[in-house]
Amino acid sequence: MSTMTLARAVNASLRSAMMDDPRVLLLGEDIGKLGGVFRVTDGLLDQFGAARVIDTPLAESGIMGTAVGLAYRGYRPVVEIQFDGFVYPAFDQIVCQVAKLYYRTRGAVRMPLTIRIPWGGGIGAAEHHSESPEAYFVHTAGLRVIAASDPREAYVLLRQAIASDDPVVFFEPKRLYHSKGEVDTDLDLADEPPMGLARVVRDGTDVTLVTYGAQVAIALDAAVAAEDEGVSIEVIDLRSISPVDYRTVTASVRKTGRAIVTHEAAREAGVGAEIVASIAERCFEYLEAAPQRVTGHDIPYPPAKLEGHHLPDLDRILAAVDRVMDRPHTLAGAAQ
Amino acid sequence: MLTPAAVPDLALSVDDAARVLTPEGERIPDPTLDPWLGSLDPGLLRALYRDMVLTRRVDAEGFALQRQGQLGLWPPCRGQEAVQIGTTHALAAADMIFPSYRETGVVLARGARPDEFVMAWRGEAHTAYDIQRLRMAPMQVIIGAHALHATGYAMGIQRDGADEIAVAYFGDGATSQGDVSEALVFSASYQAPVVFVCSNNQWAISEPVDVQSRVPLAARAPGFGIPSMRVDGNDVLACYAAMRWARERARRGEGPTFLEAVTYRMGPHTTADDPTRYRDAAEVERWQRRDPITRFETYLRAQGLLDDDAVAEVAAAADTLAAAVRAACVGAQTRPGVEVLDDVYAEPHTGLAEERREYAEYLAGFAETEERA
Ligand SMILES: Cc1ncc(C[n+]2csc(CCOP(=O)(O)OP(=O)(O)O)c2C)c(N)n1
Numbered sequence: 201m202s203t204m205t206l207a208r209a210v211n212a213s214l215r216s217a218m219m220d221d222p223r224v225l226l227l228g229e230d231i232g233k234l235g236g237v238f239r240v241t242d243g244l245l246d247q248f249g250a251a252r253v254i255d256t257p258l259a260e261s262g263i264m265g266t267a268v269g270l271a272y273r274g275y276r277p278v279v280e281i282q283f284d285g286f287v288y289p290a291f292d293q294i295v296c297q298v299a300k301l302y303y304r305t306r307g308a309v310r311m312p313l314t315i316r317i318p319w320g321g322g323i324g325a326a327e328h329h330s331e332s333p334e335a336y337f338v339h340t341a342g343l344r345v346i347a348a349s350d351p352r353e354a355y356v357l358l359r360q361a362i363a364s365d366d367p368v369v370f371f372e373p374k375r376l377y378h379s380k381g382e383v384d385t386d387l388d389l390a391d392e393p394p395m396g397l398a399r400v401v402r403d404g405t406d407v408t409l410v411t412y413g414a415q416v417a418i419a420l421d422a423a424v425a426a427e428d429e430g431v432s433i434e435v436i437d438l439r440s441i442s443p444v445d446y447r448t449v450t451a452s453v454r455k456t457g458r459a460i461v462t463h464e465a466a467r468e469a470g471v472g473a474e475i476v477a478s479i480a481e482r483c484f485e486y487l488e489a490a491p492q493r494v495t496g497h498d499i500p501y502p503p504a505k506l507e508g509h510h511l512p513d514l515d516r517i518l519a520a521v522d523r524v525m526d527r528p529h530t531l532a533g534a535a536q
Numbered sequence: 537m538l539t540p541a542a543v544p545d546l547a548l549s550v551d552d553a554a555r556v557l558t559p560e561g562e563r564i565p566d567p568t569l570d571p572w573l574g575s576l577d578p579g580l581l582r583a584l585y586r587d588m589v590l591t592r593r594v595d596a597e598g599f600a601l602q603r604q605g606q607l608g609l610w611p612p613c614r615g616q617e618a619v620q621i622g623t624t625h626a627l628a629a630a631d632m633i634f635p636s637y638r639e640t641g642v643v644l645a646r647g648a649r650p651d652e653f654v655m656a657w658r659g660e661a662h663t664a665y666d667i668q669r670l671r672m673a674p675m676q677v678i679i680g681a682h683a684l685h686a687t688g689y690a691m692g693i694q695r696d697g698a699d700e701i702a703v704a705y706f707g708d709g710a711t712s713q714g715d716v717s718e719a720l721v722f723s724a725s726y727q728a729p730v731v732f733v734c735s736n737n738q739w740a741i742s743e744p745v746d747v748q749s750r751v752p753l754a755a756r757a758p759g760f761g762i763p764s765m766r767v768d769g770n771d772v773l774a775c776y777a778a779m780r781w782a783r784e785r786a787r788r789g790e791g792p793t794f795l796e797a798v799t800y801r802m803g804p805h806t807t808a809d810d811p812t813r814y815r816d817a818a819e820v821e822r823w824q825r826r827d828p829i830t831r832f833e834t835y836l837r838a839q840g841l842l843d844d845d846a847v848a849e850v851a852a853a854a855d856t857l858a859a860a861v862r863a864a865c866v867g868a869q870t871r872p873g874v875e876v877l878d879d880v881y882a883e884p885h886t887g888l889a890e891e892r893r894e895y896a897e898y899l900a901g902f903a904e905t906e907e908r909a
Contacts, residue, residue, distance in 0.1 A: 225695075251695055257725055262718030263686055269702070271671065271690020272632070275695070293715075296678050297685070302660035304674050307879045341880050341888075365882035396886055443887035 201384045207377040208315075209351035210240050212385050213358040214278065219246055224362060225270060227254045227263050228280030229314075237282055238318055238377055241493070259284055264293035264315075268301070271311050278314045278362060285328030291336070298367045299342030313367040315357070319347075320414055320464050321511055323377040324504040331501055332465035337369045338442040345442040346395055347371040349416040351381035357439060360395040368395075373414035398445035400452065404434035407521055408452040410461045410475055412438040415512070419462060422517040431521055441471055449475065450482045457488035458524040462512050467495040471513055489524040550826075552752075553798040555768035555779065555787040559826045561834025572777035578841050584625060584772050585836055586850050588617040588829050593854035594653055597861050598640070606865050607657040613640045615770070615802035618703075618828035619735050621645055622775025623795070626783060627703065632689050633672045634682040638801075639733070642705060646670040650857065651864035660868055672724060680706055680713030687719045690728035690786075701729045701786040709740025711756065712748045720794070726836045727791035731782040732757075733770060734794065737801035744812035757794035760788040769799030770828040790808070800826070846850035874899055 204212070218224045226241060232255035235242030242531045245253040256263045260281060260323050267277035282289045287294075294315065301309045321330030344366050348354035354372060361368035393399070401416060402423050411419045416437045423433035434452050438444060453459045459479050461472040472493040479491050494512045502510050556566050556573065595613050602610040613620065620641025627633070635642050643653060648665050655664030656675065663674035686704035693700050711734060712714050723730050734753055738745050746900035749756070757764035763785070767778040775797055782793035800823040802809045836842035877892040 204694070257718070257721045259714075259718040259721060261715055262722050265681060265684025265715055265718065266688030266691060268723050269634075269685040269690070270692045271687060271688075273689050273692025273696070275692055289714075292678065293681060293684070297681055300662075301674070302882055303880050305667055306661065306663070308663075308667050309673075310882055312882075344881075344885075366885075443885055445886065447886075 201382055203380050204351055204383050205378050205380050206348070206351045206354050206372070207238055208373075208398070209239050209355040209381070210358055210372060211242060211244070212383065213355045214241065214244060215247065215509065216385060217278075217359055217362040218244070218252065221276065221362075223274060223500055224276045224278060225252050225254060226278050226313060227256050227267055229256055229282050231255060236280060240316075240318075240372075241280065260288075260290035261293050264290035264298065267313055268293060268297050268311065271313055272309060276312045276314075276362060279360050280315060281315065281317045282330045283325075284317050284319045284331040284333055287315075287333060293461055294337070294343070294369075295340045299340045299425040299483065302366070303342055310365050311367045312362075312365045314361045314364075314365070316358075316370045317369065317371050318377070318415045319371040320373050320375060321501060321507050322414065324507070326504070327501075330504075330507065331464060332463065332496065334369075334371060334441055335465060335470045338471055342367065343442065344368045344395070344440065345371070346440055347413040347438070348373065349413055349437050349439070350376070350379070352438065353437075355383045355385065356387070356389070356392050357395050359389055360392070362437070363389070364395070371413060375414045376454060377415075386493050396440045396443055398436050398438045398440065398448040400434060401437045402433065402435040404432040404450065404456065406432045406456055407458040407460060408434050408436060408449070408456045409517070410436045410438060410449060410459065411463060412441055413464070415462050416466060416513070418514060419517065422514050425514060426521055431525060433521065444478070446478060446482065449479065453479055453483045454486045457486055459483075459487070459491040460494060460517065460520045460524060461491070462494040462517055462520075464511055466498045467493055468498045470495060484503050489526060492520040492523055494520045550768070553766045553768040553774075554778070555771040555774045555837055557768075557771045557773055557831055559770075559830045559831055561838065563835060566774070568781070569767075569774055569777035572780040573773060576773075580625065581839075581841055582835060582846075584621055584776065585829075585832055585842065586833065586853070587621045587625070587641065587645050588772060589850050590830060590854050590857055591617045591621060591644050591860045594644060594861055595640055597801070597858040598654060598657065599807065601654065601862065601865050602657070607654060607807075608659045609806050609808060610657055611638045611806045612782045612801070612803035613638050614736055615800045615828070616735055617641050618772035618832070619733065619769040619775045619797035619799055621629065622772040623703070623733055623779040623797075625654050626776045626779035626786065628694040628700070630671065630698075630699065630700045630901045631783070632686070632702045633670075634686040634689070634702065634855065635675050636679075636682070636705070636706050636710070637675045637677055639705050643670065643672065643675075646672055649864075650860035651868070655868060658865060658868060660870060676706075680710040680719075682706070683710070683716045683719035684722070686730050686732075687723045687728050687792075690723065690730035690792075691726055693729055694726070699787060701731060701783055701894055703733060705733045705735065707740060708734060708736040708738070708745045708748055708753060709743060710734070711753050717760075720757060720762055720792070723792035724761040727789065729786035729789070730792045731786060732792065732794045733779070734796045735799055736796050737769075737799050739801055739805070739811075739815065741805045741809065742811075752796065754794060754796035762792050762794050764794035764796065766796045766798060769797030770826045770831065772828060772832050799828075856858060
């Protein structure tokens with residue numbers, strides 16, 4: 201067990217996956233000598249050589265398309281997309297090829313690709329460096345979509361993603377790259393819950409707060425603030441946003457009768473819409489209030505100085521808690 | 537004017553393409569291609585002829601089956617048999633092919649069963665052939681995407697140190713796609729053992745090749761550091777020789793090669809297309825005189841390798857294959873409906889498992905109603 205940042209945990213995860221399986225290869229821009237723009241792949245070129253840590257030309261569709269070819273050949277490519285906003289040139293290869301080849305060949309071709317994406321806002325970055333594109337991928341059958349929320353989760357989930365015979369889009373909240381946590385790199389993966397399962401990170405009885413990624417920490421802060429005001433919030437970290445673990449979500453909502461979903465991505469046709477609709481289908485008779493969404497606005501990601509107005513913060517979550525509890529605005533602002 | 541500016545004749549001419557057979561079927565020397573033709577083994581020559589004739593017959597059958605409502609669509613390859621059969625015969629069985637949708641001859645030369653030609657176009661499956669047995673990826677519909685797959689696969693061959701190559705087939709229109717340019721960049725950077733076969737059949741649906749390029753397509757590759765050859769795509773021997781040259785380069789570790797096979801799509805783009813809207817009959821007529829099968833037949837007869845009996849025997853074999861394709865098509869059994877939900881993921885998936893269970897129950901409800909009725 202040791203304390204490490206989320207970036208180091210991802211590095212450790214890649215390293216152990218590469219040691220365990222010689223078919224695991226890394227592809228991406230600047231991932232070799234530089235160790236990636238976030239230094240996530242630091243040291244891997246030295247350890248595994250240029251045949252396994254491949255510095256690629258600057259062409260995202262090219263990276264993804266050649267990874268498809270390597271997967272055909274039996275390799276297990278782990279692709280690094282430099283920033284969330286640069287995945288779009290590879291979108292065609294991901295949705296038309298990576299996601300569909302297993303289905304198109306009725307299982308004859310496997311695409312055990314892992315697509316790592318430094319993800320989301322909150323770091324004051326330049327344009328195109330803070331996007332939350334997860335809904336595009338969630339809408340595409342054939343992909344699994346995973347979001348890490350702390351170093352230990354990142355370590356375990358990434359190992360599971362690489363081991364999976366299905367393609368996995370793996371979101372790493374770049375806001376948390378430098379946040380620290382305990383990671384046991386000697387743990388036995390067989391003892392870990394599968395990556396498709398959600399986890400209840402805080403028990404509660406009044407409201408179910410569903411989220412993922414960097415937003416998990418904010419949800420936990422909201423739960424602490426609400427507790428002071430006598431509202432008990434259960435926080436669920438989805439971990440997997442495709443598929444969603446509805447067993448865990450619905451069990452919680454049936455207990456609390458109230459649901460809020462929060463994420464950084466825009467609201468319209470987002471992951472929150474999907475989860476709220478599913479909660480309505482599955483838990484209608486248990487609901488005490490209309491489920492709420494607390495999300496980014498339906499706008500292009502704003503300039504860095506304004507991102508605080510876009511990202512759903514503690515107060516916006518607490519305001520939603522007030523709505524589902526049907527009480528005047530008492531919680532929002534209470535934390536200050 | 538918002539139309540592409542006039543293109544130098546060079547980009548469009550056919551006569552600068554390397555060939556060893558004239559359109560009249562006369563053997564002429566070519567310094568680059570001749571070394572790859574050796575003594576022209578009669579068995580190989582007959583096989584090339586036979587596979588071209590069989591391809592044309594299967595293609596005609598596919599067309600007819602579509603017109604009779606048996607297939608949803610068919611992309612004819614009439615006129616392109618020489619590039620498909622010539623290049624494929626130059627490969628080893630282990631070489632991996634990434635084809636486009638028009639490569640009926642490649643599928644045939646790889647040994648497809650009769651049903652494997654038509655079930656995809658009938659809508660019974662996305663990929664109808666056994667990709668392991670044929671060593672062929674599914675036919676690609678997204679223009680140019682598979683040039684990258686072939687490149688990545690070739691990078692895998694490199695890592696494995698295997699004596700194999702990868703091949704991508706695509707059309708002239710595909711060269712406008714970013715993925716093809718990216719494949720040229722990647723394959724050149726890593727010197728991957730891949731051959732790109734561009735069948736320049738002059739048209740991308742209704743867009744002529746001069747909308748795609750101001751220079752001969754083969755002239756682009758050298759700018760990426762990739763040797764290329766502009767070869768007569770209606771000369772099966774030239775296509776065979778060009779692929780042998782390219783394959784040897786790849787095997788020797790000399791990296792990718794780009795072949796532009798100058799040919800012509802004699803029929804419509806697909807059975808849904810109306811080529812009379814965009815090209816004139818005189819052009820088709822001109823290309824008719826360059827027919828790859830007639831040309832080769834003339835040559836073989838002159839060599840004493842083919843006579844009327846042999847021609848009739850091949851024609852009969854082609855009819856037999858076409859009949860088998862037809863029988864497989866007409867006799868096709870559609871899979872049970874609930875199977876649309878199968879093979880989406882390699883590993884258990886909670887969401888889809890539930891969706892499948894619900895749909896199976898829903899379908900079972902109909903069965904019960906029918907039983908009661
Ligand atoms: C990315 C993409 N855009 C458009 C199409 C529609 N489309 C199908 S075939 C075709 C023309 C392709 O021409 P070419 O590459 O020359 O190949 P050919 O059909 O002549 O063999 C087009 C535009 C497609 N399949 N994929």
